[in-house]
Structures are given as C-alpha cells and as structure tokens.
Amino acid sequence: MDYDGDGDLDILSGSYTGEVYLFERTQDGQFLQGRYLLNTAGTPLKTGTSVTPEALDMDADGDLDLVIGTRSSGVFMVLNEGSRREPRWAPEPTRLLTAAGERIEGSNAHHADWDGDGLRDLIVGNESGGVVWHRNLGHNDSPSYGVAATLVETYSCQRRSESDGRSGSGSRTKVHVTDWNGDGLVDLLVGDVQFLYESLPPLTREETAAALALQPVYDAAKEAYWAEVEVRDSYVGKPGGIPDEVKARCAAALEKFNLLLAQVIAFDSTKEHIHGWVWLYLRAAPEGQSAAGQIESSVSVRRPVDQEEYGPTKLELFASPLQQDESVVRVRARLTIEDGWHTYKTVPAASGYVPMQPSLDLPTGVELIRDWQCASKGVPDRSGGAGIWVRDQAEFTCEVRLLEETDEDVAVQLEFQVCDHNLCLPPQTLRLSLGNVVRKAGSPGLRLAKVDAMLPRFVKRWIPSKGSSIMAPGMTAPEFSLTDDQGVQRSSSDFAGQRYLLWFYPKAGTPG
Amino acid sequence: MSFDSPEANRSFAEKNGFEFPLLSDEKRELALAYGACPESDARFPARLTFVIGPDGIVEQSIETKDPAGQAQAILDLLD
Numbered sequence: 341m342d343y344d345g346d347g348d349l350d351i352l353s354g355s356y357t358g359e360v361y362l363f364e365r366t367q368d369g370q371f372l373q374g375r376y377l378l379n380t381a382g383t384p385l386k387t388g389t390s391v392t393p394e395a396l397d398m399d400a401d402g403d404l405d406l407v408i409g410t411r412s413s414g415v416f417m418v419l420n421e422g423s424r425r426e427p428r429w430a431p432e433p434t435r436l437l438t439a440a441g442e443r444i445e446g447s448n449a450h451h452a453d454w455d456g457d458g459l460r461d462l463i464v465g466n467e468s469g470g471v472v473w474h475r476n477l478g479h480n481d482s483p484s485y486g487v488a489a490t491l492v493e494t495y496s497c498q499r500r501s502e503s504d505g506r507s508g509s510g511s512r513t514k515v516h517v518t519d520w521n522g523d524g525l526v527d528l529l530v531g532d533v534q535f536l537y538e539s540l541p542p543l544t545r546e547e548t549a550a551a552l553a554l555q556p557v558y559d560a561a562k563e564a565y566w567a568e569v570e571v572r573d574s575y576v577g578k579p580g581g582i583p584d585e586v587k588a589r590c591a592a593a594l595e596k597f598n599l600l601l602a603q604v605i606a607f608d609s610t611k612e613h614i615h616g617w618v619w620l621y622l623r624a625a626p627e628g629q630s631a632a633g634q635i636e637s638s639v640s641v642r643r644p645v646d647q648e649e650y651g652p653t654k655l656e657l658f659a660s661p662l663q664q665d666e667s668v669v670r671v672r673a674r675l676t677i678e679d680g681w682h683t684y685k686t687v688p689a690a691s692g693y694v695p696m697q698p699s700l701d702l703p704t705g706v707e708l709i710r711d712w713q714c715a716s717k718g719v720p721d722r723s724g725g726a727g728i729w730v731r732d733q734a735e736f737t738c739e740v741r742l743l744e745e746t747d748e749d750v751a752v753q754l755e756f757q758v759c760d761h762n763l764c765l766p767p768q769t770l771r772l773s774l775g776n777v778v779r780k781a782g783s784p785g786l787r788l789a790k791v792d793a794m795l796p797r798f799v800k801r802w803i804p805s806k807g808s809s810i811m812a813p814g815m816t817a818p819e820f821s822l823t824d825d826q827g828v829q830r831s832s833s834d835f836a837g838q839r840y841l842l843w844f845y846p847k848a849g850t851p852g
Numbered sequence: 853m854s855f856d857s858p859e860a861n862r863s864f865a866e867k868n869g870f871e872f873p874l875l876s877d878e879k880r881e882l883a884l885a886y887g888a889c890p891e892s893d894a895r896f897p898a899r900l901t902f903v904i905g906p907d908g909i910v911e912q913s914i915e916t917k918d919p920a921g922q923a924q925a926i927l928d929l930l931d
C-alpha cells in the first residue's frame with residue numbers, strides 16, 4: 341500500500357508481538373529499515389498480539405485509516421488524525437462492534453463488498469480457522485456491521501494425515517476478497533496453517549534394533565527429567581523459592597532429554613508437517629452452473645431488483661431484509677452518472693436547478709420507519725454557488741417495515757436533474773418497483789415479491805465438518821493428578837462426589 | 853489448568869488473588885485427554901471450560917469466545 345501518498349508502494353506489516361511495522365519505499369525502489377507506527381502520544385500502535393493491519397478510508401475524510409485484526413482481542417480501527425500524505429494515528433484504537441453491540445472477533449480483518457450491494461462489508465479470519473462475513477448495514481463512510489455469517493466453517497482440530505488429502509483451509513485464516521477468475525463474482529482467498537502427519541515406511545531391521553536400544557536410554561532420561569521437575573516443584577510456595585542449583589539441574593536434565601527425544605522421533609513411524617496454504621474458494625456462477633472449486637451450493641451476487649436508464653444516468657434499486665429483523669427491508673436507490681455529468685444534492689436558492697429528491701409510494705401495510713438518507717457527500721459547485729454537485733454515483737437509503745400482504749407494489753421514485761458544463765437535461769422522475777408484499781412459503785413472515793428472488797444465496801458450508809475431539813457432555817471425565825500453584829498434588833479423585841469446573845487457559849500471566 | 857510450571861502459576865495466582873488451584877499440565881496429558889490441544893508439543897491449550905458432575909461425567913463443555921465476558925455466564929450455569 342502507498343502509506344504516504346507519494347505514488348510508490350510501501351509495505352505495512354503486523355507482527356506477533358503486536359506492533360505494526362512500516363517498510364517505506366525510497367525513490368530508488370529500495371525499502372527502508374522497518375519502523376514501528378507510533379500514535380500521536382508517541383507510543384507504538386498496539387491492539388493485541390499477532391496483528392494484521394489493513395489501510396483504508398473508514399470515515400470518508402480522504403486519508404487512510406487502519407483496521408487491525410488481533411489474535412484474541414478483537415478487531416480494532418485506528419483513525420488517521422493527520423492527512424493522506426502525513427498520517428497521524430489516534431492514541432486510542434476503536435473496537436469494531438456489530439450493530440447489535442457485539443464484539444467483532446478475528447485475527448485478520450478485510451473490507452470488501454461481498455454481496456455486491458456497493459457497500460464495503462467486513463470479512464474476518466480467525467485464529468481457530470474459519471471465515472465469517474459481517475454485512476455492512478450502514479454506509480461506506482459510516483459502516484454498521486451485521487451479525488457474523490459463516491463463510492468457511494471453523495477448522496476442527498482433529499489430527500489429519502497427509503494422505504487424507506486437503507479438505508479446505510485450516511487454522512489462523514487470513515482472508516482476501518477478489519474476483520480471481522474474472523467472472524464478475526467475487527471469490528475468497530484464504531491463507532492458513534495446518535499440521536498434517538505422514539506415515540513413513542516401516543523401519544529396517546537395523547533401524548528397529550537401534551530404536552529398541554535407544555528406548556531404555558530415552559525412558560531413563562525422561563524419568564530423570566520428571567524426577568528433577570518434581571524436586572523443583574517441591575520448592576514451589578516455600579520460603580526462598582526454587583534454589584538456582586535445582587533449576588540448573590532441571591534445565592540440564594531437560595536438555596539431555598530433548599536430545600534423546602529428537603533421536604527417538606527420528607524413528608517414529610509418522611512425521612509431522614506444518615503447512616501454510618492459500619485456498620481459493622470460487623463462487624459458483626448463478627443459475628446453478630457448475631464451477632470449479634470446493635463449493636457445495638450455488639451463490640449469486642446481489643443484482644438490482646429493478647433498474648432504468650435516462651440519458652447519461654442509470655437508476656438501480658436494491659433491497660434486502662435486515663438480518664436482525666426480517667420484517668424490516670432496507671431499500672437503496674443508486675443513481676450512476678456518466679463521466680462529465682453531475683446531479684445536484686442541494687441547489688442555490690432561486691437557481692432553477694432541481695435537486696435529487698427520492699420518495700416512496702407505499703401501499704397500506706408497509707410503513708416507512710427510517711427516512712431517506714443520502715450516502716453521497718458530493719462536492720461544492722465550482723462556480724461558487726451554494727449548490728452541492730454529485731458525480732459518479734448518488735446513493736439514498738431508507739427502511740420500511742412490512743406489516744401485511746398487499747396487491748399494490750412498493751414503488752420508489754427519484755426526481756433529479758442531470759447536467760454537464762454546457763447543458764442540463766430536463767428534470768426527470770424515474771419510478772422503480774420492489775414488488776408487492778407476500779407471505780413467505782411455510783412461514784408467517786412477509787417478503788417483497790421481487791426482492792426475494794434477488795437475494796444472494798450464500799454458501800454456508802464449504803468444508804465438511806470432521807467433528808471435534810473435544811470432550812462432550814455425557815462423556816466420562818478423564819482422570820488426572822497434577823501439581824497446583826502451591827506445590828500440592830491435586831487429583832480428580834479429590835473431587836469425587838463433587839461438581840467441579842476445569843478451565844484451560846493459554847498461559848499464566850495473560851488475560852483470560 | 854495450563855502448560856505453565858507451578859512456579860509461573862503461583863505468581864499468576866498471587867498477582868490476581870485467585871482462590872482456586874491452578875494446575876500445571878506440563879506434559880499436556882490432561883489437555884490431550886480433554887481435546888484442549890491437538891499435539892503433545894502444543895504451546896498452549898485452547899480456552900475450554902468443562903463442568904464435571906459428582907458422578908465424574910462431563911456436564912458442560914464450553915468454548916470461550918469472549919474471555920472477558922464469559923466468567924459470569926459460567927457462574928450462572930453452576931448455580
């Protein structure tokens with residue numbers, strides 16, 4: 341990415357420890373030594389561990405902000421308080437939440453228009469694998485994220501062999517959305533890490549003999565190590581702590597054990613491999629055509645419900661039920677304007693120009709619950725008048741609630757005038773339809789007849805779930821006998837006849 | 853339950869005033885048995901919580917999605 345708007349491509353990199361590095365490109369095409377990005381308080385940006393940054397303009401102020409995924413503490417936004425050429429990072433990162441106020445979680449966050457409605461959605465990869473999609477229910481300059489919809493199932497931690505074949509992306513997923521095959525449908529690229537084992541050929545007679553000879557030596561070293569560990573643990577909680585000499589003996593025993601362990605592993609009949617793959621999830625073409633890739637059902641990108649052209653403009657109508665409340669339909673009217681032409685968001689008093697004015701024609705049974713809002717900022721009229729021009733694209737959204745079935749269509753009208761520098765076309769009113777309100781098949785819910793046919797169908801599961809090896813309710817709890825933080829041996833039998841709770845936490849001294 | 857040494861757990865417990873024992877599963881045996889890690893050389897166990905009944909049968913198996921917010925939910929389950 342071009343960090344400082346100087347026309348060359350720099351590199352932004354996250355890191356395991358949580359800082360974000362900038363590798364700036366110089367004029368001769370070399371990269372400078374990486375440096376931390378600092379916030380305006382002078383401290384390195386840090387939102388968690390194992391971070392991945394993405395730079396994009398989140399608040400439509402013309403500069404690039406950062407969205408940072410972290411391994412375990414969520415997705416954050418760091419606003420740029422400087423400019424496109426001289427970024428200055430806000431001292432406090434903002435946690436990204438869904439519209440319902442829930443934390444958005446993910447080790448890797450990527451903004452892209454996943455459903456083809458012209459709005460940047462949030463696609464999130466995760467430490468434990470899988471990919472989810474948060475649909476943008478707001479605008480591009482003020483996103484509002486829907487609940488997470490699964491695009492790729494979470495990776496099951498079941499042990500898999502190389503010979504099982506590759507069944508889909510694994511853990512620690514990193515995501516990117518792009519139209520890989522140029523078919524006009526966006527596809528999903530997923531990077532991962534996977535641990536697969538391989539069965540090796542049987543040992544030769546000599547190797548078997550060597551392995552057998554090694555085993556008692558290895559067992560002895562293992563026992564010696566655990567004996568030292570026990571001695572060490574016996575000092576835990578006592579005054580003076582663990583003597584250095586005991587620690588040193590423990591470390592020496594571990595070193596000896598590790599050497600032998602490596603030799604024993606060399607004779608193992610299986611071998612572990614760490615893989616980092618990039619998976620391509622291609623979207624199937626609409627109308628059920630088959631497409632390459634690991635896909636179980638077809639997906640179609642959102643198409644407009646209705647559209648009409650007028651001169652250098654095209655008006656498209658999109659609509660979709662909200663994820664939280666399907667009786668509410670979000671309606672979006674998008675006017676696309678050819679190069680060199682403009683419309684008016686506001687006009688100077690008594691100018692005679694006609695500003696864009698959307699309206700709804702609602703039958704009984706449908707009510708407007710959120711009035712039209714214009715998502716396009718526009719630019720001031722160059723001639724110095726008080727008007728605001730909109731070029732390229734003008735967008736309006738509103739929300740309606742479906743209350744009862746209707747025979748009449750829900751219609752949207754847009755009145756506007758389009759001009760170039762020399763002439764204005766006569767003001768025009770385009771009228772588009774969303775269809776009437778009908779009952780959903782087999783459910784009490786209502787839908788708009790035309791909208792339902794246009795809704796995207798998403799792949800819910802691309803990877804067959806292999807189940808999980810995690811202990812499930814109803815299974816007999818494994819027994820244990822382990823040392824606690826006071827050096828006391830605790831066994832499952834101590835808790836016999838009682839209800840108890842076992843909590844696995846990643847590491848002492850870390851939150852949660 | 854973690855893969856830390858008893859010593860590391862002790863300082864963790866003292867720092868936070870935990871009133872429950874922190875167990876060291878340095879050999880990863882219990883974590884493997886519970887499916888909390890895939891390999892005996894795993895660096896960390898997954899954040900999992902299990903409620904075991906008086907009869908030694910697993911009653912609840914909970915995957916932590918939100919470390920900060922889950923404690924109360926689990927306490928509610930135990931009530």
